[in-house]
Amino acid sequence: MAIVSAFLMPGNPLPFLQRGNPPWGAIAAGADRAAAALAASKPDVLLIYSTQWIAVLDELWQTRPHSTGLHVDENWYEYGDLTMNVRADVDLAKACIAAASAAGIRSKAVDYDQFPIDSGTIVANGFLNPDASIPAVIAANNLYHDFAGTEHLGRIAAEQAALQGKRAAVIAVGGLSASYFDHDINIAEDRIFDDAADSANRALLDAMTQGSDALQAALPDFNCATKGDMGMKHLGWVLGATGGFTGATVHSYGPTYGAGAAVVEFHL
Amino acid sequence: MAQGKIVAGFVAPHPPHLVYAENPPQNEPKAEGGWEPLRWAYEKARKSIEELKPDVLLVHSPHWMTLVGHHFLGVPRLSGKSVDPIFPNLFRYDFDMAVDVDLAEACCAEAQGLGLTAKMMRNPNFRVDYGTITTLHMIRPQWDIPVVGISANNSPYYLNIDEGTAQMETLGEATRRAIEKSGKRAVLLASNTFSHYHFHEEPDTPEDMSKEHPQNYHGYKWDMRMIELMRKGQIREVMRLFPEWVEEAFAEVKSGAFPWMVSAMGYPDVPAELHGYGTVIGTGNAVMEWRLAA
Numbered sequence: 001m002a003i004v005s006a007f008l009m010p011g012n013p014l015p016f017l018q019r020g021n022p023p024w025g026a027i028a029a030g031a032d033r034a035a036a037a038l039a040a041s042k043p044d045v046l047l048i049y050s051t052q053w054i055a056v057l058d059e060l061w062q063t064r065p066h067s068t069g070l071h072v073d074e075n076w077y078e079y080g081d082l083t084m085n086v087r088a089d090v091d092l093a094k095a096c097i098a099a100a101s102a103a104g105i106r107s108k109a110v111d112y113d114q115f116p117i118d119s120g121t122i123v124a125n126g127f128l129n130p131d132a133s134i135p136a137v138i139a140a141n142n143l144y145h146d147f148a149g150t151e152h153l154g155r156i157a158a159e160q161a162a163l164q165g166k167r168a169a170v171i172a173v174g175g176l177s178a179s180y181f182d183h184d185i186n187i188a189e190d191r192i193f194d195d196a197a198d199s200a201n202r203a204l205l206d207a208m209t210q211g212s213d214a215l216q217a218a219l220p221d222f223n224c225a226t227k228g229d230m231g232m233k234h235l236g237w238v239l240g241a242t243g244g245f246t247g248a249t250v251h252s253y254g255p256t257y258g259a260g261a262a263v264v265e266f267h268l
Numbered sequence: 269m270a271q272g273k274i275v276a277g278f279v280a281p282h283p284p285h286l287v288y289a290e291n292p293p294q295n296e297p298k299a300e301g302g303w304e305p306l307r308w309a310y311e312k313a314r315k316s317i318e319e320l321k322p323d324v325l326l327v328h329s330p331h332w333m334t335l336v337g338h339h340f341l342g343v344p345r346l347s348g349k350s351v352d353p354i355f356p357n358l359f360r361y362d363f364d365m366a367v368d369v370d371l372a373e374a375c376c377a378e379a380q381g382l383g384l385t386a387k388m389m390r391n392p393n394f395r396v397d398y399g400t401i402t403t404l405h406m407i408r409p410q411w412d413i414p415v416v417g418i419s420a421n422n423s424p425y426y427l428n429i430d431e432g433t434a435q436m437e438t439l440g441e442a443t444r445r446a447i448e449k450s451g452k453r454a455v456l457l458a459s460n461t462f463s464h465y466h467f468h469e470e471p472d473t474p475e476d477m478s479k480e481h482p483q484n485y486h487g488y489k490w491d492m493r494m495i496e497l498m499r500k501g502q503i504r505e506v507m508r509l510f511p512e513w514v515e516e517a518f519a520e521v522k523s524g525a526f527p528w529m530v531s532a533m534g535y536p537d538v539p540a541e542l543h544g545y546g547t548v549i550g551t552g553n554a555v556m557e558w559r560l561a562a
């Protein structure tokens with residue numbers, strides 16, 4: 001198997017931008033532990049899927065060799081700027097585009113100066129791969145793809161990495177419960193939006209620690225109990241790319257303006 | 269100081285295809301043309317702006333979506349390159365805009381006074397969204413009139429259509445109050461597509477007009493029904509049907525620009541002028557004007 005490690009990372013930039021705020025700093029500390037685990041797995045490439053990179057026509061794949069520049073989040077701009085520093089594994093991304101297209105998922109390369117790479121991808125890469133020494137394949141969240149379709153995409157990316165003989169780390173970027181505070185809060189007292197969302201998140205994380213079958217079984221209950229981030233399709237990416245996992249370590253869990261966020265390392 | 273007033277409001281949709289097809293120097297990709305009837309509609313709107321000589325253009329854009337409240341651009345000058353995340357092949361535009369920060373602050377304060385969460389965006393590195401830029405370019409390509417840029421708060425999606433629309437109408441009321449106190453002549457721009465059913469694949473030549481038509485007949489019929497009511501000046505009836513239109517035509521007006529503008533204008537019973545209607549990847553786009561003052 002070409003997959004050497006797999007992680008769930010929060011897409012909300014607050015823990016990255018403001019780790020001095022205790023609720024967010026705890027999430028960031030978990031991301032540091034994930035970064036150490038990622039480094040130990042010595043990947044040649046990161047396979048990234050972020051719920052925040054939205055596509056509506058074709059499936060999009062990042063192929064710009066090196067994306068740089070400033071990025072300001074449209075919501076969280078007051079907490080600081082993000083620096084884009086993302087390298088693409090262009091060969092592998094092109095192979096994914098060809099393979100996805102052959103599988104009937106019309107796919108396109110994205111290679112444009114100043115393309116607004118989404119905040120989720122930037123912060124996940126910033127935590128795990130801060131010097132961008134590991135290139136990445138980055139796939140968009142096409143709004144018209146469902147969970148199974150996203151699993152399929154993940155599987156395609158992993159297969160293509162294997163065909164190229166590459167050691168790949170799977171990075172799913174997205175949140176847990178999506179309900180957030182829509183008014184100003186005291187950020188030092190940030191918490192999960194309500195008890196129902198908190199319990200649903202904890203049950204889902206617990207299922208992850210028991211392996212991919214338990215996660216699959218728990219997802220319908222989670223989706224009933226709370227509204228998840230983008231139908232939790234980022235977990236479809238993990239399931240498809242890894243082909244299943246035996247358990248997981250939850251490195252951190254906490255709120256991002258009420259929404260659930262967690263850093264999870266999946267055991268392969 | 270004379271009382272400020274809203275001299276006109278426009279429905280001014282923002283498909284980046286229209287900028288692309290026009291080939292302005294600011295946009296990197298080059299087109300063979302396309303979407304001419306809609307671009308000719310914008311030519312008429314440009315003439316109206318020329319006649320009206322507004323001091324400020326206020327634009328509400330669904331592609332600056334904010335979770336915590338209603339946000340206003342609050343930096344005097346914003347510039348940079350805006351690359352559309354959905355259509356990067358069509359829209360890579362060098363923008364440079366002057367912001368009327370005084371009026372933006374006044375709108376923000378009035379909105380807070382009416383109980384809304386509202387904020388000023390003060391980050392000078394902020395990249396203005398392509399919806400705002402496209403609407404402004406299409407309505408006034410000279411970029412010589414200061415702008416108030418307003419985000420689309422997520423409430424119509426996060427809460428429900430009624431609560432979200434009510435927030436937008438309150439935001440409109442706040443906007444009107446601020447304009448009146450400012451002494452300025454203002455034009456409002458609702459940056460919204462109507463029926464938003466669209467094709468899921470792009471033709472190899474995006475401007476190949478042999479591929480362009482309404483994606484959804486039901487959405488088209490809804491648009492025609494609503495445009496006809498607007499042309500008759502029956503804006504209250506439009507707003508009564510608004511939730512149904514949004515639901516059945518998957519209309520982008522859900523994001524709030526339209527109710528914001530109509531409320532700010534005081535639900536005028538003057539007939540709207542349709543400058544033109546056309547589809548872009550199958551979505552319904554109308555360029556319309558409500559002339560409120562000479």
Ligand SMILES: [Fe+2]
Nearest residue numbers: 330399461520
């Ligand atoms: Fe739009």
